[in-house]
Amino acid sequence: MGKMLPVVLVFLGSGAGVGAGIFLRPDPVPDAVEAVQNSEDAATTVAQRDPSPDEETPPEGxxxxxxxxxxxxxxxxxxxxxxxxxxxxxxxxxxxxxxxxxxxxxxxxxxxxxxxxxxxxxxxxxxxxxxxxxxxxxxxxxxxxxxxxxxxxxxxxxxxxxxxxxxx
Incomplete structure (x- = not known):
């Protein structure tokens, strides 16, 4: 019975780790199509915005x-x-x-x-x-x-x- 205790503790620890990982996992990532659409919308928004003062263009001439x-x-x-x-x-x-x-x-x-x-x-x-x-x-x-x-x-x-x- 003394030799079985370390094996049982390993299984209990592993089970607790897996359970914690499942319980604490982040929200699922949106599917790839939705991610691509969001990135295209962001690119369009960036392209359409006005330049900020940091992106100043040189004076005329x-x-x-x-x-x-x-x-x-x-x-x-x-x-x-x-x-x-x-x-x-x-x-x-x-x-x-x-x-x-x-x-x-x-x-x-x-x-x-x-x-x-x-x-x-x-x-x-x-x-x-x-x-x-x-x-x-x-x-x-x-x-x-x-x-x-x-x-x-x-x-x-x-x-x-x-x-x-x-x-x-």
Whole structure:
């Protein structure tokens, strides 16, 4: 009888587990046809909606030109690199001028890096560096540098599309 007790306990435990699984199982999934119809309705709804403010289109006569590579800016404290800031930039330029911007991209990258280094040196990437006021100052400096390099009428604005800081 002593050898039968572990076997009985295994069966009781397994039965309790199966019973709990059946009792607690989620509601059944709707059949595949209904799921496909729901996804088609959702796709139609998304396609028909108006663009949100985040999906803003460029002003009339302008296009966005994404800079090919990210910008990496070291943040130096006590003569040591304390952090790296990685950014992606886009330029809002007159429509049809993307080729002109890509031809001058090395010069633009140089000018942008100088502005970013200056911003880092004055403490622009310290603390809450993503607040609106700080980023507006940085955007203004980048826009001014781009307009000096490419011409006032060609570049309308510089957009910061991604920004991240990695502390060490």
């Amino acid at each position: 302008y296009e966005y030109v994404k800079m090919n590579n990210q910008f990496v800016v070291p943040v130096v404290q006590d003569e040591k690199v304390a952090a790296l800031v990685v950014m992606s930039l886009s330029i809002e330029a007159q429509a049809g001028q993307s080729d002109a911007i890509y031809l001058r991209e090395p010069k633009l990258r140089d000018v942008f890096l100088q502005v970013l280094f200056d911003h880092a040196n004055i403490g622009g990437f310290e603390g809450a560096f993503t607040n609106a006021g700080t980023l507006d100052i940085l955007r203004g400096a980048l826009r001014e540098a781009a307009q000096k390099t490419m011409g006032q009428g060609l570049v309308n604005d510089v957009l910061i599309t991604e920004i991240a800081r990695q502390d060490y």
